Amino acid sequence: MSKAKEKEVDLTSEEITADMITVKDVQRAYELIMAEIRKAYIGRTDIFELLWIAMLTGRHVYLEGVPGIGKTYMANTFSKTLGCVFSRIQFTPDMLPSDIVGTNIFNPKTGTFRLRKGPIFAHVVLADEINRAPPKTQSAMLEAMAEGQVSIEGETHPLEKPFVVIATANPVEQEGTYPLPEAQLDRFLFKVIVQHSPPEEELKIIELKNDPRYYEPKQVVSPQTIVAMMKVVKKVYTAPELRRYIRDIIVATRQDPRLLLGCSPRGSESLLYASKARAAIHGREYVIPDDIITLAPHIIPHRLILKPETELEGLTPQKITEDILQTVPLPIDDIDEYLGFEEEAEAEEEEYEEEEYEEEDYE
Numbered sequence: 001m002s003k004a005k006e007k008e009v010d011l012t013s014e015e016i017t018a019d020m021i022t023v024k025d026v027q028r029a030y031e032l033i034m035a036e037i038r039k040a041y042i043g044r045t046d047i048f049e050l051l052w053i054a055m056l057t058g059r060h061v062y063l064e065g066v067p068g069i070g071k072t073y074m075a076n077t078f079s080k081t082l083g084c085v086f087s088r089i090q091f092t093p094d095m096l097p098s099d100i101v102g103t104n105i106f107n108p109k110t111g112t113f114r115l116r117k118g119p120i121f122a123h124v125v126l127a128d129e130i131n132r133a134p135p136k137t138q139s140a141m142l143e144a145m146a147e148g149q150v151s152i153e154g155e156t157h158p159l160e161k162p163f164v165v166i167a168t169a170n171p172v173e174q175e176g177t178y179p180l181p182e183a184q185l186d187r188f189l190f191k192v193i194v195q196h197s198p199p200e201e202e203l204k205i206i207e208l209k210n211d212p213r214y215y216e217p218k219q220v221v222s223p224q225t226i227v228a229m230m231k232v233v234k235k236v237y238t239a240p241e242l243r244r245y246i247r248d249i250i251v252a253t254r255q256d257p258r259l260l261l262g263c264s265p266r267g268s269e270s271l272l273y274a275s276k277a278r279a280a281i282h283g284r285e286y287v288i289p290d291d292i293i294t295l296a297p298h299i300i301p302h303r304l305i306l307k308p309e310t311e312l313e314g315l316t317p318q319k320i321t322e323d324i325l326q327t328v329p330l331p332i333d334d335i336d337e338y339l340g341f342e343e344e345a346e347a348e349e350e351e352y353e354e355e356e357y358e359e360e361d362y363e
Contacts, residue, residue: 011221012083018231026056026229027283032220033081040215041077042204043070043197049281050190050298051078051166055226056233056277059270060145060165060187062302065194066172075126075166082226083219084123084162091133093178097140101150101157115152120144121159123223127167131177138184141165145187162226182261182305189270190295191302229280236276237286241331246271246292252324253304258315261305270299289330297321 009020011029030052037048047063051074054061063071072088079086089100102118119125120140127141144150145165149158167188169180185191197205246268253262275291301317310320 011225012219014222014224016222016225016228018228021225021228021232023232023236023280023285024283026232026280029221029225029229030281033078036081036217036220037077040217041070041074042201042208043074044194047074047192047194048078049278050192051075051164052281053274053277053295054189055082055162055164056230056280057189057270057273058148058162058164058230059189059273060167062185062188062191063166063168063194064171064191065168066196067170069194069196071168071194072126072128075124077217078166079124080217081220082124082162083222084226085160086124086126087119087122088126088128089119090128091130091137093132093134095133095137097137098152100137100140101144101152104153115157117157118150120150121157123160123162123164125163125165127165129170129177130167131169131180134178135181138178138180142184142187145184160223162223162230185302186264186266188302189274190298192298233277233280234273236279236284238272238276239286242275242287242289242292243272245289245328245331246275248328249292249296249300249324252328253300253320256320256324258307258310258320259304260307263300263303267300267303271296274299293325296325300324 008028009016009025011025011032030049033052034045034048038045041048051061063074065071076086076088098118100118100120102116102121104113105116106112107114130138130141133141140150144159144163148161148163149156151157196202250263250265250268250271253259253267256262271292274295275287278291278295279285279287297318300321304317304320306315306317306320
């Protein structure tokens with residue numbers, strides 16, 4: 001018997017709480033976001049899945065690519081579908097921390113100081129060419145990314161949730177840049193290499209720009225809805241075997257003789273939370289091995305430091321990550337029956353009951 005369709009929650013409402021949201025709503029939100037983005041953006045739309053996962057986990061994304069491939073437009077389009085406050089910071093060598101976090105301004109009429117908030121006070125912050133800022137300025141970003149707060153003249157100010165930093169860097173031009181320290185790189189959930197679009201997509205981009213009509217992405221969720229979804233994502237079930245699988249992958253990076261430094265426990269935490277979020281946006285209340293395997297190449301490589309002789313051999317962190325994923329055994333035998341076969345059996349049983357009910361009605 002077909003069940004009555006439940007009333008869908010208004011995802012743009014500003015009064016949504018976690019008890020009103022399920023993983024199906026998280027999946028529906030992702031589908032609505034992607035539907036809007038595909039109308040306005042042509043290229044690697046799979047990156048938006050990573051951006052949505054970062055938003056649901058309260059973490060940040062590092063985009064590396066040459067200029068002119070749409071990194072800024074990608075972040076702006078994404079924020080519009082979320083109804084979030086968007087801010088863009090163009091980093092330069094002479095930038096000060098106060099240019100990012102803000103400062104107190106003296107008002108001579110009242111004789112008091114007034115806080116002038118900087119561009120960091122937003123939901124989605126695009127840190128354009130973040131490696132051009134000096135270390136002192138990058139430290140201000142580190143506090144915001146790690147603690148969700150900023151310090152202005154000794155006073156702490158919390159940032160609104162959701163909060164995500166989308167940082168960009170140009171890998172070609174290195175003159176006048178300051179490499180990000182490992183402590184700051186480790187704060188990014190994902191590092192994504194953005195490549196040029198293939199020729200067929202390049203033509204679609206030209207045709208889209210040639211059209212005088214411009215599509216403005218619509219808001220499909222609200223910031224309050226995202227905060228509620230973040231709580232739902234944390235409750236996604238991860239089997240003990242998969243938790244050990246995550247541990248084995250991270251520990252393997254520390255034991256690899258080709259590496260000078262492997263992943264810290266933050267790498268394990270990032271892989272766990274990201275896998276939970278991916279499961280939720282695909283409508284599942286549990287994590288499967290594919291979630292971990294799919295996300296690991298975006299989470300692990302930028303946390304690795306290669307030995308000099310390893311670099312001379314031409315190996316990359318990405319290649320070592322692939323080798324580790326192929327070496328660490330999958331716990332399929334332990335969890336496949338629980339996660340896969342049981343779900344398939346339930347689906348077949350529901351389908352059989354519906355067919356049986358229709359036959360009874362026909363008779």
